[in-house]
Ligand SMILES: C=CC1=C(C)c2cc3[nH]c(cc4nc(cc5[nH]c(cc1n2)c(C)c5CCC(=O)O)C(CCC(=O)O)=C4C)c(C)c3C=C
C-alpha cells in the first residue's frame with residue numbers, strides 16, 4: 001500500500017459528500033449548534049451564518065471545512081492507544097522571517113518565488129525565479145529599512161520556537177508526550193529541515209498545525225502545498241500517518257485569549273467604553289477571495305464576530321471595525337484598507353482607537369513597524385488622540401493550552417483517514433489531509449491572480465501598468481543604445497544629429 005491518501009480519496013468518493021447548496025449549509029450550521037458537541041458556545045446560528053457569507057463561491061470552498069465553527073471547552077477523551085501506539089510529532093507551520101539584514105533579499109526571493117504568492121500563466125512559469133530575483137532586489141532596500149527599525153531582523157523564529165516549547169509542555173501536562181517541530185515557509189528553519197528532524201526522531205504520527213488562525217491560500221495553503229510535495233517524494237513520509245488542522249480561529253481558547261488581551265488593553269484608556277476596537281488583518285489580493293475561492297475573508301469576519309460576542313458576554317460593548325493592511329503591488333486587495341479607514345475614523349470624530357492585529361499570533365514586522373509606527377502616526381495626524389495596540393498572542397497560556405487541546409482532539413483521526421474522512425468533518429477540530437485540503441481550492445483555481453501582477457491580456461488596470469512599464473523600459477534601452485552607438489531610428493530620422501566619423 002503505497003499511499004494512504006489515495007485510499008482516502010477512493011473511499012471519499014463513496015461517502016456522501018456535502019454539496020454546495022444553501023440548504024446543506026444551513027444543515028451544517030444546525031449541526032454545529034448541537035448542544036452535546038458545542039460545549040458552552042452561545043453563538044447564535046443566524047450570526048454565524050451571516051458571518052460565513054454563504055455565497056455560492058464561498059460555500060463551494062467550505063465543502064471541506066464545513067464544521068470549523070465548532071467550539072469546545074473540554075478536551076476530548078484521548079484513548080491511550082493514540083498516545084502510546086507510536087511516536088507523535090506536531091509540525092508547526094509558519095512564514096519565517098529574515099534574521100539579519102543580509103537575509104532580507106534572499107527571504108524576499110523565496111517569498112516571491114512561491115507560486116501561491118505570484119502565479120504566472122503556464123506559458124511564463126519559467127520566469128518565476130528571474131522575476132522573484134528582480135522583485136526581491138527592487139524591494140529589499142525598503143524592507144531592510146523596516147527590519148532595521150525593529151532591531152535588524154524578524155523576531156518570528158524566536159517567538160515560534162518559544163511557542164513550540166510551550167506547546168510541548170502543555171501537551172506533556174495533558175499526558176500527551178509529543179515532540180513539536182517548527183517548519184517555516186520562507187526562511188530557517190525551513191519545512192524541509194523540520195521534516196529531516198521528524199524523520200530522524202522516528203515520528204510516525206504527525207499533526208500538522210499551521211500557525212495562522214484563519215486559512216488563506218497564500219499562507220497555510222502555500223505551506224501545505226510545499227509539505228505535499230515533500231511527502232510525495234519521500235519513501236518514509238509517504239507512509240506517515242498524519243492529519244492537518246487547517247484553521248482554528250473559531251476555537252474557544254483562542255477567542256477567549258484574544259478577548260482577554262483586548263479587555264486588558266482597554267483598561268489603559270481614559271474612557272475605555274468609548275474606544276473604537278480596530279481589527280487590522282493582513283490583506284490578500286481581492287482576486288484570491290473572489291476568483292480563487294480563498295475562505296480567508298469569510299473566516300476573518302467570523303473570527304471578529306466571535307471575539308466581539310465574547311466581549312459582549314464580558315459586558316464590553318464597544319464599537320468595532322475590521323480593515324486590511326500590508327498591501328503589496330498594484331492589484332486591488334481586500335478592502336477596506338487600514339490606512340484609509342484610520343483617516344475616515346479620524347474625520348468622523350473618533351478620538352480613541354485600539355488596534356488589534358488579528359491574522360497572526362506573533363509579533364512581526366507588520367505589528368512592530370507598520371502598526372506601531374506608521375499607523376499610529378497616521379492616526380494621530382488624523383485626529384485620533386489616544387492610541388493603543390493589543391499585543392500578539394505569543395505564548396499566552398490560554399491560547400497555548402487551547403492549541404494543545406486542538407492537537408489532542410485531532411489525534412484519533414491521525415492515521416485512520418480512509419475511515420475517518422466523514423468523521424473528521426464532524427470532529428471538534430476541523431480536519432483534513434494535506435492532499436484533500438489542497439484539492440479543495442485547486443479544483444476552483446484555474447489561475448491564481450498574482451498580487452504583484454506581471455502580465456494580463458486586455459485593457460485591465462494592471463495590464464496597462466505593466467504594458468506601460470515595459471514600454472518605458474524598451475524606450476530607455478533604445479535611447480541608451482542610440483546614444484551609446486550613435487546609430488538608430490532617431491539618428492536616421494534626423495531627430496538626433498548623425499554621429500560623424502571622427503578621424504585622427
Ligand atoms: C495571515 C497573514 C499573512 C497573509 C495572508 C500574507 C499574505 C501575503 N503577504 C505578501 C507579501 C509579503 N509578506 C511579508 C511579510 C509577512 N507576511 C506575513 C503574514 C501574511 N502574509 C507576516 C507575518 C510577515 C512578516 C514576517 C516577518 O519577517 O516578521 C513580506 C516581507 C516584508 C515586507 O517587505 O513588507 C512581503 C513582501 C503577499 C504578496 C501576500 C498575499 C498574496
Ligand SMILES: [Fe+2]
Nearest residue numbers: 095282283326
Ligand atoms: Fe505577508
